[in-house]
Amino acid sequence: MRPLNGVAPTPLEVALRQYDDAADLLRLDPGIRAVLRVPQRELTVNFPVTMDDGSVRVFQGYRVQHNTGRGPAKRGIRYHPNVTLEEIRALAMLMTWKCAVVKIPYGGAKGGVVCNPKTMSQKEVERLTRRYATEISVLIGPESDVPAPDVNTNPQTMAWIMDTYSMHHGYSIPGVVTGKPLSIGGSEGRLDATGRGVAYCVQQAAEGLGIDIRGARVAVQGFGNVGEATARLLAESGAKIVAISDSSGGIYSRTGIDVAALKRHKQESGSVLGLPRTERISNEELLELECEVLVPAALEGVLTAENAPRVKARIIAEGANGPTTPDADRVFHERGILLIPDILCNAGGVTVSYFEWVQDREEFFWSLEEINSRLKRIMTRAFDDVLRMAREHGTNLRRAAYMLAVSRVAEATTTRGLYP
Numbered sequence: 213m214r215p216l217n218g219v220a221p222t223p224l225e226v227a228l229r230q231y232d233d234a235a236d237l238l239r240l241d242p243g244i245r246a247v248l249r250v251p252q253r254e255l256t257v258n259f260p261v262t263m264d265d266g267s268v269r270v271f272q273g274y275r276v277q278h279n280t281g282r283g284p285a286k287r288g289i290r291y292h293p294n295v296t297l298e299e300i301r302a303l304a305m306l307m308t309w310k311c312a313v314v315k316i317p318y319g320g321a322k323g324g325v326v327c328n329p330k331t332m333s334q335k336e337v338e339r340l341t342r343r344y345a346t347e348i349s350v351l352i353g354p355e356s357d358v359p360a361p362d363v364n365t366n367p368q369t370m371a372w373i374m375d376t377y378s379m380h381h382g383y384s385i386p387g388v389v390t391g392k393p394l395s396i397g398g399s400e401g402r403l404d405a406t407g408r409g410v411a412y413c414v415q416q417a418a419e420g421l422g423i424d425i426r427g428a429r430v431a432v433q434g435f436g437n438v439g440e441a442t443a444r445l446l447a448e449s450g451a452k453i454v455a456i457s458d459s460s461g462g463i464y465s466r467t468g469i470d471v472a473a474l475k476r477h478k479q480e481s482g483s484v485l486g487l488p489r490t491e492r493i494s495n496e497e498l499l500e501l502e503c504e505v506l507v508p509a510a511l512e513g514v515l516t517a518e519n520a521p522r523v524k525a526r527i528i529a530e531g532a533n534g535p536t537t538p539d540a541d542r543v544f545h546e547r548g549i550l551l552i553p554d555i556l557c558n559a560g561g562v563t564v565s566y567f568e569w570v571q572d573r574e575e576f577f578w579s580l581e582e583i584n585s586r587l588k589r590i591m592t593r594a595f596d597d598v599l600r601m602a603r604e605h606g607t608n609l610r611r612a613a614y615m616l617a618v619s620r621v622a623e624a625t626t627t628r629g630l631y632p
């Protein structure tokens with residue numbers, strides 16, 4: 213993809229081009245194509261919050277539902293100074309496709325508030341959350357739109373939203389959000405879910421390429437929720453984690469990193485650097501290491517046309533959202549590197565969110581073993597479906613995942629028919 217006017221494309225431009233590409237290949241009916249290209253609903257809210265010093269500040273927030281053809285809208289709420297309606301639109305659309313790839317009965321949504329919670333007190337963040345939840349309560353609900361945590365929001369934020377919504381109704385409604393603490397209807401297995409899904413995808417990809425996961429060398433960028441769980445679970449299945457990084461830089465060990473020891477080290481020292489018997493490397497070097505599997509699990513846009521020719525991994529598993537630019541994507545395809553796209557690879561998180569919602573509605577909670585085995589079944593099926601689509605159309609997994617997702621949402625829309 214060429215930058216427009218020399219400027220890198222925005223997330224919405226990327227999302228729309230990927231959608232258009234899939235729609236072209238599917239020869240989507242022009243009417244349905246137009247329906248799915250735009251969000252179904254967008255809400256902008258401006259609301260006051262009393263700050264700790266008694267002053268009043270007005271904040272702007274958004275909730276966008278891209279599509280609800282396959283079920284309630286689902287997904288995160290982010291708090292960040294750079295949140296824009298356009299960004300939220302792009303992320304809502306991606307969620308529609310992600311839910312469709314793993315075939316869970318949800319549409320896509322996203323929300324955000326323009327704010328910097330790092331400069332606010334806990335009480336200010338709570339008041340902001342409760343008022344924002346009230347403002348968007350015309351859209352959210354267990355049957356209509358189910359938020360979850362995203363950048364700078366967490367299980368506590370979800371607890372406040374659940375409590376606010378429940379207070380409005382006069383009884384507890386845990387199914388209005390997912391990613392809640394366990395004590396109020398959260399699910400076992402949610403914390404590891406995304407990394408676990410990434411690990412399942414890597415195992416399947418390795419098997420398909422005839423790579424023995426036992427002893428396979430893995431490099432992981434990012435040691436947060438996704439990176440840590442992916443590294444730990446791949447190490448448990450016998451892979452050798454040769455490199456891991458965080459925002460302070462990376463570490464390398466030819467013989468393999470002890471992920472549990474690294475977690476303790478990071479908790480004590482604040483970074484991955486300095487783990488005994490490891491060498492220091494940069495984040496850029498990590499991406500270009502000799503290894504079988506590369507897992508970008510930190511930031512967007514780290515794999516570019518510039519570094520893609522030097523990447524040596526045979527499998528790239530997108531733990532993060534959007535770590536690969538469209539130009540790099542093309543390079544990897546041409547070089548025969550198997551890239552597992554984000555909308556498939558990191559869908560384990562939303563899948564266990566779905567399990568949480570089901571458990572809340574049934575008021576019957578599953579064991580961790582049950583969660584993990586159901587997650588494995590869903591991820592394995594999704595991987596197989598995407599691979600089959602890629603083979604049928606002679607294309608890469610990213611395009612195939614988009615084609616699969618768009619075709620599923622289009623089918624639901626056509627089957628329901630256009631109202632009135």
Ligand code: NAD
Nearest residue numbers: 406434435436437438458459495509510531532533558561
């Ligand atoms: P996190 O905040 O827990 O961890 C992010 C990690 O990236 C941290 O270790 C941080 O130090 C590291 N990092 C930051 N800047 C870096 C840099 N310049 N170089 C290398 N590492 C850097 O976040 P997370 O929840 O693990 O999410 C990571 C990515 O996965 C994001 O793209 C997110 O959207 C995506 N994702 C997360 C989930 C989930 O369930 N948490 C689900 C789907 C997708």
